[in-house]
Amino acid sequence: MSHGNGRREHFLASTGNRGQLTFYRWSRVATTTSMNMHRILERAGLRPTLPRVLVLEFFHQHPHEHFSAEQVYKRLNGDTRNMSLGTLYRALGLLVESDLLSSVALGEGCMVYELNDGKPHDHIICTACGGIREFFDEQIEARQRAVADQFEFEMAGRQLVLFGLCAECRKGRMQSQDGAGKLSRRLT
Structure with missing residues (x-):
């Protein structure tokens, strides 16, 4: 068509x-x-x-x-x-x-x-904005391999996901808390 x-x-x-x-x-x-x-x-x-x-x-x-x-x-x-x-x-x-x-x-x-x-990598996820960042750390990789070896475990895959607040969301949260604090002080 x-x-x-x-x-x-x-x-x-x-x-x-x-x-x-x-x-x-x-x-x-x-x-x-x-x-x-x-x-x-x-x-x-x-x-x-x-x-x-x-x-x-x-x-x-x-x-x-x-x-x-x-x-x-x-x-x-x-x-x-x-x-x-x-x-x-x-x-x-x-x-x-x-x-x-x-x-x-x-x-x-x-x-x-x-x-x-x-390429192996891990993830950091902001629970406020949903942003996802990737990172790689050889020490974390080595430690995971050591733990698997310690338990005689054959690793088929792995995932490490860290959850928390990114710097921007933390800053925004602090500013809104400061604003709320100022407002509550004004009302009392």
């Missing part, structure tokens, strides 16, 4: 795991990036379906960011709903299972995903 603005809409048909035919609107021409995503998926032993290609391409476009499934869903679908949330969760699960993405459990059933660059 062609639009007056010269943009072409492409539709790709895909059969789901129950055999139903689904049409996905794809408004971009196969680019070098999407062809690379096909190769990456095939090397990981995954069939390069459109949802998997789009999800992996999204994370390659945002290599150092963390997204919940709902955030990815909204960003990929925009105003139109081309991919169901269930399809997205299946794609995310397979991409994590094949080590192309990493998942970070934030507690209370919240999970975020990031591109797996193969």
